[in-house]
Amino acid sequence: MKKLIVANWKMNPKAAKEALALLEEVKKEIRGIKEAEIIICPPAIWLQNLKPSAAIKMGAQNCHWEVSGAFTGEISAAMAAGAGAEYVILGHSERRQFMGETDEIVNLKIKAALKAKLKIILCVGEKIGEEMSAVVESQMSASLAGLSVNQMKEVVIAYEPVWAIGTGKACSPDDALSVGLFIRKTLTKLYSRFLAEKTPVLYGGSVNGQNCEAYISQSRLDGLLVGGASLDAKEFGQIAKKIS
Ligand code: PEP
Numbered sequence: 259m260k261k262l263i264v265a266n267w268k269m270n271p272k273a274a275k276e277a278l279a280l281l282e283e284v285k286k287e288i289r290g291i292k293e294a295e296i297i298i299c300p301p302a303i304w305l306q307n308l309k310p311s312a313a314i315k316m317g318a319q320n321c322h323w324e325v326s327g328a329f330t331g332e333i334s335a336a337m338a339a340g341a342g343a344e345y346v347i348l349g350h351s352e353r354r355q356f357m358g359e360t361d362e363i364v365n366l367k368i369k370a371a372l373k374a375k376l377k378i379i380l381c382v383g384e385k386i387g388e389e390m391s392a393v394v395e396s397q398m399s400a401s402l403a404g405l406s407v408n409q410m411k412e413v414v415i416a417y418e419p420v421w422a423i424g425t426g427k428a429c430s431p432d433d434a435l436s437v438g439l440f441i442r443k444t445l446t447k448l449y450s451r452f453l454a455e456k457t458p459v460l461y462g463g464s465v466n467g468q469n470c471e472a473y474i475s476q477s478r479l480d481g482l483l484v485g486g487a488s489l490d491a492k493e494f495g496q497i498a499k500k501i502s
Pocket residue numbers: 266418422423424425462463464465483484485486487
């Protein structure tokens with residue numbers, strides 16, 4: 259299976275011109291890489307400007323659960339797909355923390371996104387002081403409630419401990435290995451061992467060009483979700499080269 263490398267640009271860069279320039283730089287840096295699937299998730303407003311290529315797929319950072327209607331400021335899953343997104347990040351901790359997203363909302367969004375033929379990158383992870391297993395298991399079971407085995411083929415799980423996001427304090431590869439196994443155990447409970455083995459599990463949280471390799475070789479994960487470091491084309495290129 260190709261390794262997945264997801265770039266979450268969050269609310270960056272500040273202008274469309276800069277976003278286009280960053281994408282061009284990333285394309286140069288990852289030239290020749292064949293063993294990784296690279297997904298760039300820019301702010302939704304630029305999805306239409308930033309064209310996917312053979313080497314780069316596009317993703318949205320969020321979508322609404324309804325198809326249309328009076329939801330000021332929101333975009334639907336079909337709108338994101340129509341603008342070029344093939345993936346959507348859902349359940350990111352920043353949306354849970356600042357936008358009050360609950361697992362029930364994430365569940366509705368996943369179902370809407372699947373209807374619009376988007377692939378899902380579901381983020382789960384505990385805050386500092388919380389018990390990882392309790393949080394991850396309840397986030398997974400509530401967010402994935404009602405999804406069929408067939409629908410699960412379109413789902414990727416990203417373990418993103420909240421305490422590691424944007425802090426420079428990445429999870430140790432050994433701990434990421436244990437969490438990866440725990441996520442597969444939970445998928446086995448919810449679905450089957452077969453599905454648990456087929457579902458890609460990623461790590462995200464302060465990944466950089468120095469620490470990236472260990473999450474693949476030591477933690478045996480299927481890829482990475484990269485925030486801050488994805489805004490530096492050279493560093494992002496280094497991550498992509500090292501893990502592919
Ligand atoms: C993220 O926001 O998904 C993320 C992983 O951020 P960072 O890499 O900056 O910790």
